[in-house]
Amino acid sequence: MTDVTKARVRSKPVVASSDESVRTVRPADEQPGMENFTKAAGLALGWWPVALSADLGDKPVAVRLCDVNLALYRDDSGTARAVLDRCPHRRMPLSLGRITDDGLIQCGYHGWSFNGTGSCERIPNFRPGERPSGRITVDAFAVAERAGMILIHSGGDPTADVPDALSSRTGMHVSGSVEVRAPHASIAAALAFNPGAALGMGLLFGSGDEVVGPDVETEPHRIVVVRDRLTVNVPRLTTFDPAVKRSTRARIETLRETGLTSVTAEIPQGGTVHAIVGATPIGAYRTVVRWQLYVTGKAAPAVAAAAAATWKVRLRTRRAAGTFASVADHADTTYDPVLQTLRGMT
Amino acid sequence: MSIDDVTGIDPAISPAAGRARSNKITAGFTPGRFALRDTWFPVLHSTLLGRRPVRRTIHGEPIYLVREDGVAVAYEDSPQGREHGRLRASEFTAGSGRWPSHETHGYVWVWYGNNDTASVDLLPHLPVLPSAGMPRYFGGNVVFDCSYELICENLLDLTHFDFLHSALTGDPLSEQDEVTVSSTSETVTQVRRASNRAVPKGQKWFVRGKSQDLVASTIMHVRSGVCVLNVDFDPGVDVYMVHPCTPESPYRTRTNYTFNPQHCSRPARYLFPTAAHLIGSQDNYATKPQNKLYQTERSAVPDMNSRFDAAGLRYRKVYQELIDRQAKGDFSYHDDGHPGRDVRNELDLDRTRRGGRTSASA
Numbered sequence: 001m002t003d004v005t006k007a008r009v010r011s012k013p014v015v016a017s018s019d020e021s022v023r024t025v026r027p028a029d030e031q032p033g034m035e036n037f038t039k040a041a042g043l044a045l046g047w048w049p050v051a052l053s054a055d056l057g058d059k060p061v062a063v064r065l066c067d068v069n070l071a072l073y074r075d076d077s078g079t080a081r082a083v084l085d086r087c088p089h090r091r092m093p094l095s096l097g098r099i100t101d102d103g104l105i106q107c108g109y110h111g112w113s114f115n116g117t118g119s120c121e122r123i124p125n126f127r128p129g130e131r132p133s134g135r136i137t138v139d140a141f142a143v144a145e146r147a148g149m150i151l152i153h154s155g156g157d158p159t160a161d162v163p164d165a166l167s168s169r170t171g172m173h174v175s176g177s178v179e180v181r182a183p184h185a186s187i188a189a190a191l192a193f194n195p196g197a198a199l200g201m202g203l204l205f206g207s208g209d210e211v212v213g214p215d216v217e218t219e220p221h222r223i224v225v226v227r228d229r230l231t232v233n234v235p236r237l238t239t240f241d242p243a244v245k246r247s248t249r250a251r252i253e254t255l256r257e258t259g260l261t262s263v264t265a266e267i268p269q270g271g272t273v274h275a276i277v278g279a280t281p282i283g284a285y286r287t288v289v290r291w292q293l294y295v296t297g298k299a300a301p302a303v304a305a306a307a308a309a310t311w312k313v314r315l316r317t318r319r320a321a322g323t324f325a326s327v328a329d330h331a332d333t334t335y336d337p338v339l340q341t342l343r344g345m346t
Numbered sequence: 347m348s349i350d351d352v353t354g355i356d357p358a359i360s361p362a363a364g365r366a367r368s369n370k371i372t373a374g375f376t377p378g379r380f381a382l383r384d385t386w387f388p389v390l391h392s393t394l395l396g397r398r399p400v401r402r403t404i405h406g407e408p409i410y411l412v413r414e415d416g417v418a419v420a421y422e423d424s425p426q427g428r429e430h431g432r433l434r435a436s437e438f439t440a441g442s443g444r445w446p447s448h449e450t451h452g453y454v455w456v457w458y459g460n461n462d463t464a465s466v467d468l469l470p471h472l473p474v475l476p477s478a479g480m481p482r483y484f485g486g487n488v489v490f491d492c493s494y495e496l497i498c499e500n501l502l503d504l505t506h507f508d509f510l511h512s513a514l515t516g517d518p519l520s521e522q523d524e525v526t527v528s529s530t531s532e533t534v535t536q537v538r539r540a541s542n543r544a545v546p547k548g549q550k551w552f553v554r555g556k557s558q559d560l561v562a563s564t565i566m567h568v569r570s571g572v573c574v575l576n577v578d579f580d581p582g583v584d585v586y587m588v589h590p591c592t593p594e595s596p597y598r599t600r601t602n603y604t605f606n607p608q609h610c611s612r613p614a615r616y617l618f619p620t621a622a623h624l625i626g627s628q629d630n631y632a633t634k635p636q637n638k639l640y641q642t643e644r645s646a647v648p649d650m651n652s653r654f655d656a657a658g659l660r661y662r663k664v665y666q667e668l669i670d671r672q673a674k675g676d677f678s679y680h681d682d683g684h685p686g687r688d689v690r691n692e693l694d695l696d697r698t699r700r701g702g703r704t705s706a707s708a
Contacts, residue, residue, distance in 0.1 A: 088650045091639040092632050109632040111509040123652050125505050136650045 044257035047144060047151040047162055049278025052175050052290050056080060056150065060105055062095035064282040065152055070141065071095035072150060076103025080150050081116040084139040088112075088120075094138065114138050147276050148175055148292040163222075165253055165262035169274060171296035172304040176311040178320040179288050184281035185342070186328035187289060188259025191277055192223065192252060192338050195263045197233060198327040199291060200314050201307060204273045205265050206248035208233035216337050224253045225338045256342065271297010289324060371662040373648035377640050378493035378596025380669045381405040384459030384677040385569035385685075386469050388590045391602055392418065392452050393482040399425050403594040404458045407438060409445055411454055418454040420445035451588070452479020452604055459677060470572050470685040473695060474586035480604050484619050488601040488626035492637030494571045494593035495665065497601065500629055501573050501589060502536050502566055502657035510628050514548035514621060515577075516560065527657045529664050532569060532683025535692050536657040538562045545582070548621075552614040553582040559700065563693045564657075567685055568664045571599075576693040580700050583610040583618060596641060601626070609699070 043066050050063045051072055060073040062085055069085035071094040085093045087107040097108035104113035104121055112132075113122040118140030120132040142158035144151045146166035153160050180187060190198045196205030208230025215226040231248045250265040263275040277291040295303045314320040331339055389402040390411055399412045401424070410421045422434035422443045435441040438458060446457035446464040451472045457464035479485075490497050500506065504525060507515045521542035528535045540560040545553050561578045571591030578584040586606035591599050607618045651659060671677075679685070690696065 086639055088647075089652075089655075090632075090636060090649060091643075092636045093639070096631065096635060109510060109636070110503075110505045123505075123654075124509050125654055126652075132652070133650075 043154050043281070045155045046255070046257040047153050047160065047166075047260075048258055049149045049260065049280055049290055050082070050152050051150040052177060052292065053080075053145055053148045053150060054175055055177075058099065060095045060097060060099060062093060064280075064288075065154075066281055067283070069093065069095075070152070071097075071105060072143075073099050073105050074103075075099075075116050076101070079116065080143050080145045081105070082141040082143045082150075082152055083114060083116075083118055084141075086138070088136060088138050112136075116140060147294075148173060149276065149278055149290065151278075163255055163260060165255065165260060165276060169276075169292075169294040171272075171274075171294040172300045173292055173294045174304045174308040174311075175290070175292045176308075176315070176320075177288060177290040178315065178324065179282070179286060180321045180324040180328070181285060182287055182325045182328040183285055184259060184279055184287045186332055187279040187287045187324065188254065188261070189331040189339050189342055190324060190328040191259065191261040191263075191279065192225065192254040192342060193331040193334065193336055194227075194229070194327055195252060195261060195275065195277065196229065196248070196250065198324050199275065199277070200310060200320065200323055201275070201293075202229075202233055202248075203231060204248070204267075204303070204307070205229075205250040205263055205275070206231050208242065208247075211247045214337060216341075218341055221257065222253055222255050223338055223341055224251065226251050252338075254338070254342070267295075267297050267299055267303065269297065269299045271295065271300060271303075273303065371659055371666060372651065373646040374666070375495075375640070375649065375662050377495035377637065380672075381458075381593070382569045382665075382668055382672060384457075384463055385567075386448070386455040386457055386572075387570050387592050388451075388453035388572060388588070388602065389420075389456045389592060389600075390418075390454045391482070391485045391604070392449055392454055392479055393485065395454060402456075402592075402600070404456065405593050406595055407436065407458070408434075409456055411447075418447055418449045420447040420454070420456050450479075451475045451477055452485065453588075453590075453602070463677070467686050468679065468684075470567050470570070470574065471687060471689050472574060472588055473688075473690050473693065474574055474576060474606055475588055475604055476606075480606055483616065484606065485602065485604045486619060486622055488603065488622055490599040490601065490626070490630050491597060491634040492599060492630075493596045493641070494591040494599040496633045496637055496640065497591040497599045497629070498566055498568070498571050498573065498665075499658045499661055500633060501575075501591070502534060502564060502661050503655070504536075504538060504657070505652075505654045506629075506632070510632065511625055512546065514546055514625065516543045516546040516558075516579075519544065520560075525654075525656070527660050529660050530683035531664065531667065531680040532567060532685060534566045534568065534657060534661045534664055536562075536564045536566075537692075537694065549579065549582055552611060553579070555581055558582050561694060561697065565689055565692055566661060568661065568668060570685075574689065574693065576695060578694075578697070578699070583614060584608040584699070585618065586695075597637065 048065055050065050055061055056074050060071045063070050063072055070082050071085040072082050075081055085095050087094055089112050092107055092109040094105050094107055097106045100106050100113055104115055106113040111124040112120055115121050118137045120136035123132050142153040142156050144162050146162050147169050196202040197207035206229030210227055210229050212228045217224040228247050228249045231246045232244045234243050236242055248265055250263055253262045259279045261277045265273050274294045275291055280288040282288055293307050387404050390400055395411055395413050395418055399410050402409045410424045412419055422439055423432055433443050435443050439445055440461040446461055448455045448466050508517055520540040523540040526537045542557045543560055545558050559580045563576045565574045573589040575587040588604045590602055594600050603622055605619045607615045
């Protein structure tokens with residue numbers, strides 16, 4: 001027998017030994033999480049949507065951005081937090097743990113608990129007043145929550161401006177998400193090209209052929225296009241005129257770095273519909289689409305309820321992802337000034 | 347050396363280990379990459395081998411067990427395969443297609459390694475079981491979705507018992523709690539002595555009183571993953587247990603456990619084995635996702651440790667030393683780590699329990 005080691009372990013209950021700020025996000029240069037994204041090929045600098053606000057309840061949630069797995073949760077003040085989904089102790093995903101009463105994320109394996117900045121605050125079995133080593137940390141990420149979306153800044157900069165497209169919205173809102181087997185760039189192109197068809201919301205934003213040419217405005221970080229499309233995409237009989245000639249005009253704003261898209265249209269009965277759609281790359285050929293729909297006007301309750309019900313049916317019948325993928329495929333082989341810009345060809 | 351001195355990444359609290367060794371243990375721990383050999387694996391409960399053949403696996407190698415004239419025999423090919431002339435002849439059977447095997451303590455053991463060195467003397471000493479084995483009811487199979495190294499480390503892991511299984515084994519609060527870790531070139535032994543712990547929720551129905559002492563002795567045979575335990579809740583059940591961690595693949599470990607509960611009422615004795623899948627599923631909840639991260643991460647980020655991880659780190663150290671030796675072609679056993687040595691004292695089987703009773707052995 002060699003190297004006998006002996007020790008006495010703690011004998012009294014663990015008490016949270018510090019309440020030092022867990023509410024602030026570290027400054028950009030201290031954000032350890034950003035190095036994870038610099039490794040991820042092709043992820044541009046910016047705020048990337050990773051979840052809907054409605055997804056965050058009283059348990060941690062596992063999400064993915066590129067090839068980085070994250071655990072999202074709300075601390076005791078209700079602030080959304082994001083840490084690497086990997087306990088630094090024995091690599092169990094932190095998203096399988098729980099949130100403690102004092103707002104720490106606690107690993108489900110050994111109970112190591114971390115605050116929103118990634119520092120380990122508590123290890124079970126420690127003596128009262130004993131604090132874990134300051135070296136024990138998990139990577140924490142810069143998080144923002146706007147317009148019903150949880151966003152992560154890929155550069156780790158919590159002070160970076162959040163896009164105007166995500167400014168506060170009013171009206172009734174519904175939301176949804178779906179995972180699509182298509183690359184992020186194709187999904188971003190589909191949203192800029194025909195968001196009504198991609199989302200299955202042609203009645204709100206138009207989904208058929210364009211009746212007039214798109215009105216495009218290109219800026220360094222965004223593209224704004226106004227499209228007037230046939231409301232319903234009914235197949236035409238050979239060369240006859242479309243059977244339904246009604247069209248819908250929508251303003252589509254796409255952020256060039258992240259593909260975050262904002263679509264606005266009028267409701268004929270009065271009011272507006274506004275969709276904010278985020279596309280999150282979670283692999284080379286997989287993208288999660290999350291949308292938030294805000295509706296104003298007299299018809300808002302009916303429109304919101306119809307949008308939610310339609311989406312649910314489309315998910316249940318497995319058409320939601322397929323439609324997105326087919327619009328993305330179509331956008332890949334179509335000439336359009338906006339798509340050319342997104343492809344970097346103009 | 348105090349257990350306070352054994353932690354992972356901080357050289358200030360890991361002075362003896364040195365950064366290179368520490369990094370190899372904490373960052374270079376890669377379960378599922380190396381098959382340690384020249385050891386006996388308890389692949390099957392004897393009671394499960396009847397007229398039909400049973401297939402088992404060690405490190406991905408197929409084993410077909412059959413009973414021929416009452417004797418358990420292990421082949422590389424299935425009976426149907428042999429009828430059709432499909433004969434494997436790997437180095438593990440020295441080209442014969444038949445694994446060295448032996449039946450004792452209620453298990454069929456198969457030798458994984460060089461046939462010339464296969465010896466029943468190298469079977470682990472199992473004083474916690476009768477040599478004829480236990481009745482079938484006291485055994486079972488828990489299949490974990492991870493590499494066996496993680497289950498071995500899990501068994502030597504104190505704090506997860508107090509956290510993940512606290513309802514059955516108790517929380518971390520004790521009047522006194524002492525842990526001893528020791529090792530040989532082949533085994534890691536951990537003994538925990540805790541006194542006046544609250545009786546856990548899952549034991550209250552058969553334990554009188556509000557507090558109990560705990561002596562938990564664990565011997566891990568690192569090559570084979572065979573773990574021998576004596577977990578004595580006093581008052582309460584004293585669980586003798588054999589907990590094999592048989593590596594079937596980098597993603598699957600078979601634990602064909604055998605319980606031998608002592609000092610408890612007949613109902614408790616018969617109910618105790620039902621806890622296996624309760625605890626097993628809790629462990630699998632952690633080790634299954636853990637396995638994926640250990641095996642797929644491209645960068646070797648060191649694991650961080652607290653002083654309670656001493657036994658797990660010792661396991662990694664012995665495991666790594668065995669790998670280093672076997673990678674150089676040295677498959678021998680050193681004298682200190684002979685698996686067949688008497689481990690009654692290590693397991694503290696003859697200790698005196700509350701009320702002066704002796705912890706009787708099987």
